[in-house]
Amino acid sequence: MRSSVVIKVLNRLWRQLATGFSFLIFGVGGLVLTLIVMPASLLIVDGPRRERLVKYLIHRCFRLFTGMMAKLGVLTVEFHHLERLDRPGQLVIANHPTLIDVVFLISFMPRADCVVKSSLLRNPFTRGPVKAARYIANDDPDAVIKAAGESFARGNSLIVFPEGTRTTPSQKIELQRGAANIAIRTGQNLRPVTIECAPLTLTKNTPWYRVPERRFHMKFQVGDELDISPFLKGKPSVMSRQLTVTIKDYFTRETAHHE
Structure with missing residues (x-):
């Protein structure tokens, strides 16, 4: 009995150290x-080619990072219908339970673009990659929509979290209208990805060192494309609200289904 308790304590301590090492x-x-x-990368004069290279490098780094976390015993991961993300030029939306959701999604997609907080452009650890990859800062909604359309035209897929921030555990999903606005203004269908994390960790207001009792399991379910054509026939501001409700219903249903 005592030995099992010691093993459990040592296992948790290892995962704390491994998690800290991973973030370092x-x-x-x-x-x-x-x-x-x-x-x-600035030696590459061709701007689109440089952007593709930087995005691919970030993709590979994130693939190595998530693989390292799995090898260290911090987490396990499974995914379903990941091949649906292979097609370029998609608007990918996902729920947002953990800190590393976007890291996993970019690790799945070599040509991923994303809307990021403008604060990342002031962070010395992230400023360079964010600028070189031409990720889209979330300062101005109109500028975001314009940049999104240009990114689709360059063959990128765009990752957006409709919640805007990580989900607060035990609270209902609340969405912003950014994803719906981008979809309607650019005419892009939506590719939903449902993310599960069990037990919950790396959530909003949870420090990284508060590891769960056992290693956590990440599950990614890539859904069928959501057709937005019915929402292109009315006033965009009204249709974006209705599409946001549809997105909310989808993720509420899917996350409840997988609990």
């Missing part, structure tokens, strides 16, 4: 990308 590597990797890789 993430920070160091971001700094290396900023100080070395991104300046070197």
Whole structure:
């Protein structure tokens, strides 16, 4: 009995250390990308080619990072219908339970673009990669829609979290209208991804070192494309509200189904 308790304590301590090590590597990797890789990428004169290279490098780094977390025993992961993300030029929407959702999604998609907080452009660990990859800052809604349309035209897929921030555990899903506005203004259908994390960790207001009793399991379910054509026939402001309700109903239903 005592030995099992000791093993449990040691296992949890290991996962705390492994999680801390993982985030340290993430920070160091971001700094290396900023100080070395991104300046070197400027040698590529062709802007679109440079953007594709930087996006691919970030994709590979995130793939290595998530694989490292799995190898260290921090987490396990499963996914369903991941091949649906292969087609370029998609508007990918997802619920947002954990801190590392976007890391996993970019690790699945070599040409992923995303809407990011403008504060990332002021962070020394993220400024270089964010600028070089031409990720879209969320300052101005009209500028976001314009940049999204241009990104689709360049063959990128765009990741958007309709919630805008991580879900607060035990609270109902509340969405912003950004994803619906982008879909309607650019005419892009929606590709939903439902993300589960059990037991919950790395949630809003939860520090990284508060690890769960066992390693957590991430599950990604890529759904069928949501057709937005019915929402293109009315006033965009009204249709975006209705589409937001449809998105909310989808994720409420899917997350409840998988609980």
